[in-house]
Structure formats: C-alpha cells, structure tokens
Amino acid sequence: MTIQAVTSTVFTYETDKVKDSDGHTHPGPLRTTKGALLTIACEDGTAGHVIASPADVGEDLLAAFVRPVLEGADPLRHEKLWYELYKWQRGSGGRLTDRVLCAVELALWDLIGKRLGQPVWKLVGGYHDKILAYGSTMCGDDIENGLKTPEDYGRFAEWLVSERGYKAVKLHTWMPPIPGAPDVRMDYKACAAVREAVGPDIPLMLDPNHWYSRQDTLWLGKRLEELGFLWMEEPMEEASISSYQWLSSNLALNILGPESMAGKHWTRAEWAAKGACDMIRTGVWDVGGIGPSLKCARVAESFGMSCEVHGTGAGNLAVCAAIQNTTYYERGLLHPFVDYDRPPAYLRRIDDEMDRDGYVHMRDEAGLGQDIDHDYIEANRVA
Numbered sequence: 001m002t003i004q005a006v007t008s009t010v011f012t013y014e015t016d017k018v019k020d021s022d023g024h025t026h027p028g029p030l031r032t033t034k035g036a037l038l039t040i041a042c043e044d045g046t047a048g049h050v051i052a053s054p055a056d057v058g059e060d061l062l063a064a065f066v067r068p069v070l071e072g073a074d075p076l077r078h079e080k081l082w083y084e085l086y087k088w089q090r091g092s093g094g095r096l097t098d099r100v101l102c103a104v105e106l107a108l109w110d111l112i113g114k115r116l117g118q119p120v121w122k123l124v125g126g127y128h129d130k131i132l133a134y135g136s137t138m139c140g141d142d143i144e145n146g147l148k149t150p151e152d153y154g155r156f157a158e159w160l161v162s163e164r165g166y167k168a169v170k171l172h173t174w175m176p177p178i179p180g181a182p183d184v185r186m187d188y189k190a191c192a193a194v195r196e197a198v199g200p201d202i203p204l205m206l207d208p209n210h211w212y213s214r215q216d217t218l219w220l221g222k223r224l225e226e227l228g229f230l231w232m233e234e235p236m237e238e239a240s241i242s243s244y245q246w247l248s249s250n251l252a253l254n255i256l257g258p259e260s261m262a263g264k265h266w267t268r269a270e271w272a273a274k275g276a277c278d279m280i281r282t283g284v285w286d287v288g289g290i291g292p293s294l295k296c297a298r299v300a301e302s303f304g305m306s307c308e309v310h311g312t313g314a315g316n317l318a319v320c321a322a323i324q325n326t327t328y329y330e331r332g333l334l335h336p337f338v339d340y341d342r343p344p345a346y347l348r349r350i351d352d353e354m355d356r357d358g359y360v361h362m363r364d365e366a367g368l369g370q371d372i373d374h375d376y377i378e379a380n381r382v383a
Helices: 057-070 078-089 097-118 149-162 186-197 214-227 241-250 264-272 290-302 314-322 374-379
Strands: 003-021 025-042 048-052 130-137 167-171 204-207 231-232 254-257 281-282 307-309 329-334 348-349 360-361
Touching: 003 057, 003 281, 003 374, 025 167, 025 231, 057 078, 057 097, 057 281, 078 097, 078 290, 097 290, 097 314, 130 149, 149 186, 167 186, 167 329, 186 204, 186 214, 204 214, 214 231, 214 241, 241 254, 241 264, 264 290, 281 290, 281 329, 290 307, 290 314, 307 314, 307 329, 314 329
Parallel strands: 130 167, 130 329, 167 204, 204 231, 231 254, 254 281, 281 307
Antiparallel strands: 003 025, 025 048, 130 360
C-alpha cells in the first residue's frame, strides 16, 4: 500500500463565532467562512481525512513540502514520514508550521486507522475509553449577559456544573482589545465569583492574559492559591523560561506549560528538567501532531508529572485517551450564547459528545472518528 494523492478541498460554511483583533473567539452574527478538508489517499482507495484551516493545507504547501515526502510512501511508516516533514521546517522560511505538520499527521493517522480497521485512540495507546471533560470558557467580552462581569462568569460556571454536568471548569478571562484588559484584579474577581458559585469541591483552572509581569502574576497566583485553584497556565511570555522557574519556586499553585512556545517535545523536556512548570502542556496543533504529543506525555511521565492536553477536537481526544498521566479533556470554547453541542454543517456530529456525568466517550469507528459530511463539503466547495 502506497500513498497516491494528497489533496485539499476548500469549502464554505456558516458560523456564529468571530475573532477579535487579537485573535480571541467570541459570539457574533452569523457569517460565512471557509474550512478545508485534507485528504491522503492510497492506490487501493483507502483515504484519511481531517478538517483544517485553509491556510494550513494550502496548495502551495502541499506542492512544496507535503507531496514530495508522502506520495509513493508507505503510510504505516508514520514516524519516518513525520521526521522527513519536520526536517523541511528549518529551510521553509517559516511556512511549514507545526499546524501544517499536525494536519498532515492527523490525516495520515486517519488513513492508518481505516486501513487497519481500528480507532486511532486504541492504536496509539488506548488507556482510557472515556475521560472527564472540563468546561473551557471563551475569553471575557463586553456582551451584556455574556462574559462581561465576574457575576456573568459565576452564573455561567454554575450552569456548566449543575445543568450540563461538567466536573471542572477553566476560565479564560479578559484580554485586549476588551477595554480595561488585562487586569489581574478583574481576573481575581471572576475567579472568586466562580469559586463561590460552584462551591469548594469543583476543580478550577485559569488561563489569563499571557503577558503579565512577574509581580502581577505572583499576586494573582497567590490569590488563586487562596481560592484552591488546580492550575494556572501561560500568564507570562513563555520565551522567558527563567520567569517560569522563578514563578514555580514562589507558588504552591500548579503552573502548567508551555503551551505556545515552539520546540515540541524538546522544549517541554527543558521546562521539566529546569523546574519551570509543575505540569506539562501539549496539544496536537501546538507541537505538530499526535506523535510529538505522545512524546511530551512520556517526558512528563518520566518526571512524575501530569500532561494536560490543550484544545478540543478528534486529535487531542485521541491523545487524552492514549495516555495514563492526564486528568481531563479540554472541551470548548464555551459561552452562554453559543450552542457548543450543535455540529457545524460539515460534521454530522461533533467530535466530543459528552454525557450528563461529564464524560466524553471514545468511539469505536476506524480512524480518528470524525463524522464528516462529505456531501456537504462537495456541494459547498470553493473552485
């Protein structure tokens, strides 16, 4: 079996979410946007697919880097193919990002799973067949009755726990361009309101502004300790590993990282070895796929640390299922005005359906388990 073709199909769909000038997602008016379907197909007709951003699977990238590596290759040799793509990164002028690597590797894993008749989560480890999800909020906004005030956060968190069944909640608080943001004291008020709303036994986490000073971060961390928070992630520039060594040495609160810092599992190993964090962060779109995410988890395991997976979707869910040393699956982003459980038009069902007890159950379908509506994509493809 060899790979015969690598193609990308761009299509349109409607969404009720928008991004602000700093890239944060909020509810918005219904609008038309674009997605892409990456397909890796073999000569026997077996094909793997993944939904990605059009920018990550553009024809220029496929022609320059992906097809020369994949076409004619054995898809089961996924580690070799990943390394051949990775070695192109240095000379790509920044074009071959980790997100491109991730999209290609996810489609490759989907192909492998379908060829072998097995779900990917079992092929890469299969430790969990279900996992608790935490409700991960959108960033704060200025929408009335949305996430505008600490009281809004408290009401929404109480609904997530009592009505929807989440057993843990993570806050993303206010960030620019929201007026007055960032402000550690406003962040603290939101965290305190949520703790009061859900009680003392629900684990809570915080992902605040990413460029606080050491002094502001330490002040906020001390307040989170008083509130009994489980962890805080990325409150400062992650390129400054010494700042995180200093922070971890001055707080009992767990520091989770790094998230956005480049370097895949190699960077995570440095953070663990140098005491810059208490828990390791990974995520398929952050480190280049399932393979390097699993390596991050092994690094964390070697240091007796948990590895918490960043972001939603089938790839991250497969990683959560595969490894022993993780706590939750991140489900979101959530907002009072967004129906997370309604699938987008290109999916027949969402990747991570959750039961009333807060568990996401793994699917037994071969491949990644995405229920893609290929008829919709074909009918709405962009020429």
